[in-house]
Structures are given as structure tokens and as C-alpha cells.
Amino acid sequence: MANLRFYTPSTLALGALVQLSESAAAHATRALRLNVGDDVVLFNGDSFNYSCTLTDIKKNSVTAIVNSATEVHNESPLNITLVQAISSGDRMDFTIQKAVELGVKNIQPISSKRSVVKLSAERAEKRTEHWQNIAISACEQSGRAYVPNVLAPTSLEQWLSKNPSANSTRILLNPIGAIRLTEIPKPTDEIQLLIGAEGGLSQEEIDLATSHHFQSIVLGPRILRTETAALTAIAAMQLAWGDF
Structure with a gap:
């Protein structure tokens, strides 16, 4: 059975009539071929699943009524922000999708010196919207009822200037001066994980991050691609400290 679970930005309450988003309506009717009377689950990021029944289907709209609400308890105990x-290419989409499945709370894209992709302000806005939709789709698939926030891209220097290190555990994948993840005490606050692009972070960026209390760690003796590094680090954290 297909996953009949859809995100809506609407406020959800018992007995409310809710119109599905255009993309959700298209998926429900064209791909899944649902009909009036079929049951679906809606969520809006408030940590609840809402059981609903489709009440009206028109050419460009689908309406459902909310029957019941169930709180979802599958959020990771770790508060991870992926920087x-x-x-x-598809690497950024893949990284965001899988990071959401693995339980991250926030994603901060940064422009780095070795990033192949350089975004203008207009393109950055469009990409942020696209990445947020990737995160929403990953929540639909993985059963999460909280939607991680994909923040607008910024430079590492700008992000660091606006995010002091107080009340956070900062981790960087870098073999120089590195320790193993298991040598870091279990965090009780936010974890900020910094990952470079295809060519890694420049030495200047590594030095900047280190000066802002990022601890270098190593994940084995092999060199990992950017998307592999992010997901391996998150999975290792979930295994060491989280709910794996």
C-alpha cells in the first residue's frame, strides 16, 4: 500500500474541512487514484498525525475532513543542525532528503570557497524553497510529524557571526587534530555538524571553524564524498547518542 500521508500548511482540527495543496492533490488523484471516501493522513509540522477522509474531489482540488489526531513520538532525542x-547536481537534494530521514532538526546551507554551485539571491531563494519541499517529502515518507527548517544559504563567516558557540556542541569532519566521535561526551544541547562541499572546506574555513570551537572528528581511514560524510556522521551520532 502506498504511503497515504500528505503535508499541509493549514491549521488542522477535529471536524475541519481541509483543502490539500496542489501538489498533494495531484499526487492523491493522479498517481494514487484516490476517491471520495478514501482515508489519508495529514500533518502540518505540529507533531501530530491527523486521520482524514476525502470528501470532495474536483479537477484541481481535493478536500478532506479531519476525523482524529494522534501525537507522533518518533523525533530523535538529538537536536542536530546540519551546516x-x-x-x-543531485547531491544536495540527496543529502537533505536523507538527513531529514535520519532525524536532523535544521539544515543550514552555506556557500563555501570550494562549492561548485554559486547562487545569486534570486536562485538562492528558489533553491531554498526547493530544498524545503525535499524536506517535506522526506517527512511524508519517513513518518515524521515535525518538519525541519531549511534556512536561506549564507557564507560560513556570516553564519558563525550570527551563531555564537554557547550552548552547542560543534563538530567538523577534518583529519587534522581529530578525535573519534566516541571521545566526545554525549551532548545535552544543540549539535552543529559542519560538512564541506565536493572539494571539502578550505584551510581558511577550517581554521575559522576551529576558532569558533568546532571540534574535528574522523570517521575511519577512508575519504568520504560530501553526501556520504554528512549522512555517515549523522548516523554515527544517532548510534552513539540517539535512538539507533
């Missing part, structure tokens, strides 16, 4: 240098 990811923008990678090219």
Missing part, C-alpha cells in the same frame, strides 16, 4: 556546504 552543509552547497554541493552540485
